[in-house]
Amino acid sequence: MDDATAAALMVPGDLSLDDLVKRPSWHRQAACRGKGTDTFFPSPGDSLTAARAVCAACPVRTECLADAVADAGLQGFWGGTSERDRRHIRRELRLAGGRRTPRQDLASPDLAQRASA
Numbered sequence: 036m037d038d039a040t041a042a043a044l045m046v047p048g049d050l051s052l053d054d055l056v057k058r059p060s061w062h063r064q065a066a067c068r069g070k071g072t073d074t075f076f077p078s079p080g081d082s083l084t085a086a087r088a089v090c091a092a093c094p095v096r097t098e099c100l101a102d103a104v105a106d107a108g109l110q111g112f113w114g115g116t117s118e119r120d121r122r123h124i125r126r127e128l129r130l131a132g133g134r135r136t137p138r139q140d141l142a143s144p145d146l147a148q149r150a151s152a
Contacts (some may be wrong), residue, residue: 059102066093070077084113090115104128 062068066089067075074085090096092110100114104124116124 038093059096059098061098064095066090066095071109075113085119086112087115 052151067086070089073131075090077083077086090099093099093115096114098114103109103113103116104121107125109121113121124143
């Protein structure tokens with residue numbers, strides 16, 4: 036995802052019909068909506084504490100995390116996880132045999148809880 040797309044997803048305002056059609060419906064409920072991108076796309080070495088706090092209270096964290104794990108190219112902080120966290124989750128899913136999709140596995144409270152630790 037490029038920076039312009041990320042910025043459009045994070046900032047409330049006028050969106051085209053095409054933007055709305057492409058966005059998952061859960062984006063409208065995301066706690067990060069309207070918070071700006073700096074918190075969720077930090078520079079190397081920046082703290083992730085603020086992003087983790089927003090995600091911890093988010094009603095659609097599981098949906099966000101599932102999408103982020105499913106998209107290996109996604110950058111930034113999504114679903115309460117960093118890119119590194121998501122690589123670890125993908126590795127765990129592969130080791131588990133890959134019999135289910137990331138969305139099914141992330142519905143498991145155990146894996147979602149470990150991702151936020």
